[in-house]
Amino acid sequence: MNGNIIAINFPFIVVALLLALGFYTIGFKRNLIKVVIGVEILESAVNLFLIALGYVKGGYAPIYTLAPKKAVGNMVLPTPQALTLTSIVIGVAVSALMLAFAVNIYRHYGTLDVTRIRRLRG
Amino acid sequence: MMEHLPALMIAIPLFGAFTTPLLKKRQNIAAIWALIITVITFGLSLLLLQEVLSKGIIVYVFGANKPTLVLPSGYRVPVRIIFEIDAMGAFMALSATLMSFIGALYSYSHVEMETGLEKYYALLLLLEVGIIGMVLTGDLFNLFVFLEVAGIAGSALVGFRNYRGEASEAGIKYLMVSSVASLMVLFSIGLLYGQYGNLNMAYLSRQIHLDTVDMIALGLLFVSFAMKCGAVPMHYWVPDAYTEVPAGINPTLLVATYASLYALFRVSFSLFGAITWNMARVGWIMSILGVLTMFIGVTMALVQKDVKRLMSYHAISQTGYMLLGVGVGLTVLNDPAKLSAFGRAAMAGGIFHIINHIIYKSLLLMTAGALFYVTGTRNLNEMGGLARKMPYTTIAFIVGAAAISGLPPFNGFASKFLIYETSYQLNPLLAVFAMVTSVLTLASFVKVFASAFLGPPLEKYEEVREVPKPMVTAMIILAILCILFGLFPNVVLNKLIYPAVDALIKLAQYQSWGGLV
Helix, strand or coil: CHHHHHHHHHHHHHHHHHHHHHHHHHHHCCEHHHHHHHHHHHHHHHHHHHHHHCCCCCCECCCCCCCCHHHCCCECCCHHHHHHHHHHHHHHHHHHHHHHHHHHHHHHHCCCECCCCCCCCC | CHHHHHHHHHHHHHHHHHHHHHHCCCHHHHHHHHHHHHHHHHHHHHHHHHHHHHHCCEEEECCCCCCCCCCCCCCCCCCCCEEEECHHHHHHHHHHHHHHHHHHHHHHHHCCCCCCHHHHHHHHHHHHHHHHHHHHECEHHHHHHHHHHHHHHHHHHHCCCCCCHHHHHHHHHHHHHHHHHHHHHHHHHHHHHHHHCCCEHHHHHHHCCCCHHHHHHHHHHHHHHHHHCCCHHHCCHHHHHHHHCCCCCHHHHHHHHHHHHHHHHHHHHHHCCCCCCCHHHHHHHHHHHHHHHHHHHHHHHHCCCEHHHHHHHHHHHHHHHHHHHHHHHHHCCCCHHHHHHHHHHHHHHHHHHHHHHHHHHHHHHHHHHHHHHHHCCCEHHHCCCCCCCCHHHHHHHHHHHHHHCCCCCCHHHHHHHHHHHHHHHHCHHHHHHHHHHHHHHHHHHHHHHHHHCCCCCCHHHCCCCCCCHHHHHHHHHHHHHHHHHHHCHHHHHHHHHHHHHHHHHCHHHHHCCCCCC
């Protein structure tokens, strides 16, 4: 029984670990590229969370064409999957823009160390 | 056409945003095209406001002709994207469209010399789309999508001057804050979806009963939106972003910040509004956060030498007033006697302060942009004696500075007075802090006025002339609005602000969009 609970909640444990890892990377890494990777880890944690929420054991994908008989009345609502797709697309845009900024910062400052990228202060 | 107004509010600026990059060869025409689109959107938002004020909440469903249409299997939850527009949303949409128009007008001359202008205007329109979507939607996930649209467009604009390293630094800071905040919003949306299985705010607000998971979701939403609106522990991105962004974008970026504030209010009043026992505590947190924000913001502003940075710290400090006003209202939300005695007026003060602050802070940041346009520096110590050379900018600055310091008869006085009066009745200390902040604000703007505009004329600015006409026009329009809102606050309050306040307070109205019970 105890093992079963862990097996059921396994995706959520991974989500918690990924969230912690993401926040750690954003907060404590000095290389800007690694900080960007931290945001990406956070994003995959949230995506995994949404997908794990949407999993229904024995459910069928909601495609009516050529659906088997037993799928009728047993289909899942595809909202979490749709949310995840949208979130992935947004995430690509965000990471592309962040990396573009990182490249531009490296050109002007000659470093990617976040403790030395501090011309704006006070 | 009238019934499709909510969709047009999104569709027209989005169409503009994707057609503007086609005008790469003729950047002047791109600017005029963007200006036309913003004018049309402004007209639509006026129509929308009129519709909402005369007919009540508008519910618009994408992909069906009525919101009550359910799935073929008979599963009765709202599955479609639903826009739900009440007076508060229409009010915010009006501010967003007005400020995008002003910003586009000002940009016409201000960024004339830069390259890549077609992208600049496309991003400006995209930012507008993001804000309008955030304030009109009735769907939690849709809120997240538009939050990200506004965040991406906004940070790309912050980094627009990519020949300056500082612009990229500010841009990545803003993007980092906004993407982490939006990811946490998405996480709490996931929590709420896992609990209740739908995403419509009005529908969710009937079911929420605040167990541990709901509390985590509320906390995450509160912190993320407070982070994105620049409340105090997370305010560090505001001065960088506002300083580095071209001055023509400042008005729209300000509204983007307050769209997050709107989301914060929407979450506290509508989504979690049905929980009676806890919101007083959230209201106190909001008020104290407001006081801290205003005080820390103004003390940081006092020591600045960079004129735009100084004004940006004042933007943080003014956000505190809005949090305080609405926080006082939230504290007494479930106490009808106190609510009618001062809670409603406090919220009116907070919400009135949103539009007042957007107007005068845009005006001030645009005068700072004008100073930068003619002198090429933002350092106050290097300026001086510009009043004779730039009379219109000087007048605009005086009006804006008087308004932000809360001097009558300008608009800042009207909303600040409401906030003093009402927060005093909750706790006198709150009002004391608010007044001290106002005095310090005045001191700091006297300093700017003396060092930039007064004093002997400097030799290196012999050749300086008044800024071009579009910039002057944009500043004069805002200055006139400052004076009009200050002279006739009752008209604005009755027509615009009190309907918005009532829309937030009356939860039952928001929940009852007819169907699916």
